[in-house]
Amino acid sequence: MNDVLNLLPLIDSLKDEVDATRIGMRGWSRGGMMTYLALTRTKRIAAVVIGSGVVDLEEVIKLRPEMEADVIGQLVPGYATNKAQALRMRSAIHWPEELPKDTPILLLAGTGDWRVNPLSSLRMAEKLYQQRHPFRIVMFEGADHNLSEHREERDRIINDWFNTYLRDRKPWPSLVPHGR
Numbered sequence: 205m206n207d208v209l210n211l212l213p214l215i216d217s218l219k220d221e222v223d224a225t226r227i228g229m230r231g232w233s234r235g236g237m238m239t240y241l242a243l244t245r246t247k248r249i250a251a252v253v254i255g256s257g258v259v260d261l262e263e264v265i266k267l268r269p270e271m272e273a274d275v276i277g278q279l280v281p282g283y284a285t286n287k288a289q290a291l292r293m294r295s296a297i298h299w300p301e302e303l304p305k306d307t308p309i310l311l312l313a314g315t316g317d318w319r320v321n322p323l324s325s326l327r328m329a330e331k332l333y334q335q336r337h338p339f340r341i342v343m344f345e346g347a348d349h350n351l352s353e354h355r356e357e358r359d360r361i362i363n364d365w366f367n368t369y370l371r372d373r374k375p376w377p378s379l380v381p382h383g384r
Contacts, residue, residue, distance in 0.1 A: 226370045240296035247304045251369035255312040259328045261291040300331040308338040310365045314347025338376040
């Protein structure tokens with residue numbers, strides 16, 4: 205996480221070449237988990253794309269038990285001494301209220317993904333909705349973890365998202381129920 209956040213001073217040092225107020229972040233799979241964590245530590249990220257993102261490590265272990273020993277147990281600090289707390293601290297499904305409300309999140313998932321349960325994106329969308337957090341979710345029918353079957357559409361949607369909320373700085377529509 206520190207490596208990711210250390211990019212911010214680098215971006216600031218390039219002030220004559222980049223606009224440091226238009227930072228976007230894209231995280232895929234475990235990178236989605238890292239993106240959620242980054243959002244809790246800075247408000248400088250203006251728009252986010254999370255593809256096939258891990259939002260619940262307990263669910264990951266249930267779906268793919270080998271991940272506990274092969275990845276989580278080795279990479280998550282404090283896992284051996286306090287498993288429940290370590291998993292919760294890295295599972296955004298438990299703390300959507302900690303995400304900056306002015307950072308729109310695009311969630312992408314494939315319904316044929318065996319690595320990360322696509323329903324976890326739906327559950328995260330529900331949590332974001334309850335928080336009135338700006339988000340959009342796109343489920344790609346039959347798509348794998350990388351949405352390979354929909355590569356062109358996936359890339360167009362991501363580019364449109366960043367163009368809308370970074371390049372064009374479009375405000376998010378009202379999240380208050382309306383339309384009568």
